[in-house]
Amino acid sequence: MATVARTLRLFALILWVGGIVHFGVVLAPAAAHALNTRDLGAVIGPALAKLHMIGIFCGIAMLVSLRVLGNRAYKPLAQAALIVVMVVLTFVSNRMLLQPMQHERAVTDGYISALPLDAPMRRDFDNRHHWTTRVEGTVLLCGVALALLIAFEQDQRKDEA
Numbered sequence: 001m002a003t004v005a006r007t008l009r010l011f012a013l014i015l016w017v018g019g020i021v022h023f024g025v026v027l028a029p030a031a032a033h034a035l036n037t038r039d040l041g042a043v044i045g046p047a048l049a050k051l052h053m054i055g056i057f058c059g060i061a062m063l064v065s066l067r068v069l070g071n072r073a074y075k076p077l078a079q080a081a082l083i084v085v086m087v088v089l090t091f092v093s094n095r096m097l098l099q100p101m102q103h104e105r106a107v108t109d110g111y112i113s114a115l116p117l118d119a120p121m122r123r124d125f126d127n128r129h130h131w132t133t134r135v136e137g138t139v140l141l142c143g144v145a146l147a148l149l150i151a152f153e154q155d156q157r158k159d160e161a
Contacts, residue, residue: 009065012058017143038110052094059087074153082146093135097128
């Protein structure tokens with residue numbers, strides 16, 4: 001059972017962190033290069049919403065796996081704290097940043113960039129966009145820290161053998 005729990009936790013972490021990296025390094029830049037701003041938002045918004053849902057489900061799977069592992073995990077409380085931070089930040093990003101941005105896009109028929117830079121809706125959209133990148137970066141860093149804890153867990157098991 002411990003092997004299954006470790007495998008599930010690792011798979012969920014790889015899926016979530018890999019999704020964030022793919023989104024930020026591959027999808028968003030490629031879409032920004034190939035699409036106009038209206039179509040860009042139509043692709044990026046739903047893709048990020050799906051990534052958020054994947055992240056929340058992966059976080060739940062990791063917490064369940066960690067619970068099964070119990071003290072066999074290296075620093076289980078630190079791992080759980082990182083996972084909870086990742087899930088909470090992802091949920092907050094989805095509800096307080098992404099959804100209002102999608103609403104603003106809908107109100108402007110996708111032409112946020114056509115608004116003057118000093119327009120309140122444009123400023124709000126740009127501010128939320130900056131915060132989404134910060135929050136996703138923080139989730140990514142927490143994921144890397146979690147990966148390090150899991151790697152130390154492997155060393156701990158070797159030392160005990």
